[in-house]
Amino acid sequence: MERRSVRRFESALALVTGGANGLGLGVARRFVAEGAVVWVADIDPAVEQIATDIGAAAGVPCDVSDAAAVDGVVADLVARHDRLDVCVANAGIGGGAAIVDLSEALYREILAVNLDGVFFTCRAAARVMIRQGSGAIVTVGSVFGRDTPGGAGVYGAAKAGVVAMTQALARELGPAGVRANCVSPGHMATDLYWRAIDRRAARAGASPEQVRADELAEVPLGRFGTGDDVAGLVAFLASADAAYLTGQTINIDGGLQPR
Ligand SMILES: NC(=O)c1ccc[n+]([C@@H]2O[C@H](COP(=O)([O-])OP(=O)(O)OC[C@H]3O[C@@H](n4cnc5c(N)ncnc54)[C@H](O)[C@@H]3O)[C@@H](O)[C@H]2O)c1
Structure with a gap:
């Protein structure tokens, strides 16, 4: 069935971190298509050009692991538009190794972007949303957070x-009329995932093609997910269609059954 085009975010203000590539780019595109005024914040130096290319209002360089940088982006956005309706804390990095082999530097880097970054982003957004008495936050987790x-x-x-x-967050912000939900993707066709496949192949002494085929076999829907798949769920969670939904984590993984 074809996706019907809807415009649920006419003139709403949306911030997407990590929106210059991969899943976040799909999410940013979807909010633009649904009428939102979108700010993309990303560490990628091409963020400004990418934002222009997709019709976003702004593309701002920002390292989400830097609290002052995140606060600065949100302050600029609010100074310009006077509100923040949707915040998608999507920026993340892959990487890792067996725990016995993992350096402290890589440990800190993974936490700094994937956990500190979400904390700084949600905190800055929530402070604005509490003041205005409305808003929706969507964080991006991973099926690897549950298994x-x-x-x-x-x-x-x-x-x-x-x-x-x-x-x-959902419990803290509910009384102020602000919702918070998490989406947890499975195997998604982005650079982050292809790099993870290469690492797993190197560890297993297998070819990337073999690991890719093995991981695809775990997905009953028979394909890797896309930014557009995630965008559909994020947009739903941020929209009035999900007005009574908060504090939830929804897996978006094609029915993934790890072997
Ligand atoms: N691809 C998958 O299979 C998969 C699965 C589960 C969860 N996720 C999560 O989805 C999110 C998006 O991942 P993706 O697959 O699109 O990756 P990606 O590498 O394609 O895109 C990530 C984006 O985040 C940006 N970014 C990285 N570090 C940043 C920082 N410090 N500050 C600001 N921006 C930063 C990158 O520049 C890039 O634009 C991540 O949180 C990731 O953990 C991805």
């Missing part, structure tokens, strides 16, 4: 932390 394979221990810990933080 973590070897080699992804710290990534999984960060993502489990995102789930916990989202649940607490």
Whole structure:
């Protein structure tokens, strides 16, 4: 069945972190298509050009692991538009190794982006949304936050932390009319995932093609997910269609059954 085009976010203000590539780019595109005024915040130096290309209102360089940088982006957005209706805390990095082999530097980097970054983003957005008495936050977790394979221990810990933080946020913000939910993707066709496939192949002494085929075989829907798949769920969760839905984590994984 074809997706019907709808415009649920006419003139709404939406911030998407990590929106210059991969899943976040799909999400940013969807909010633009549904009428939102979209700000993309990303560490990718091409963010400004990418934002222009997709019709977003702004593309701002920002490292989400830097609290002052995140606060600065949200302050600029609010100074310009006077509100923030939707915040998608999507920016993340992959990476990892078996825990016994993991350096402290990589451990800290994975947590800094995937957990600190979500904390800084949600905190800045929530402060604005509480003041205005409305808003929706969507965080991006991972199926590895609920079922973590070897080699992804710290990534999984960060993502489990995102789930916990989202649940607490929902409870804290509900009385102010602000909702918070988490989406947990499975195997998605992005650079982050292809790099993870290469690492798993190297660890297993297998070819990337073999690992890719093995992981695809875990997905009953028979394909890897896309930014557009995630965008549909994120947009639903941010929309009035999900007005009574908060504190939830929804897996978007094609029915993934890890072997
Ligand atoms: N691809 C998958 O299979 C998969 C599965 C589960 C969860 N996720 C999660 O989805 C989210 C998006 O991942 P993706 O697959 O689109 O990856 P991606 O690498 O394609 O895109 C990630 C984006 O985040 C940006 N980014 C990275 N570090 C940043 C930082 N410090 N500050 C600001 N921006 C930063 C990158 O520049 C990039 O634009 C991540 O949180 C990831 O953990 C992805």
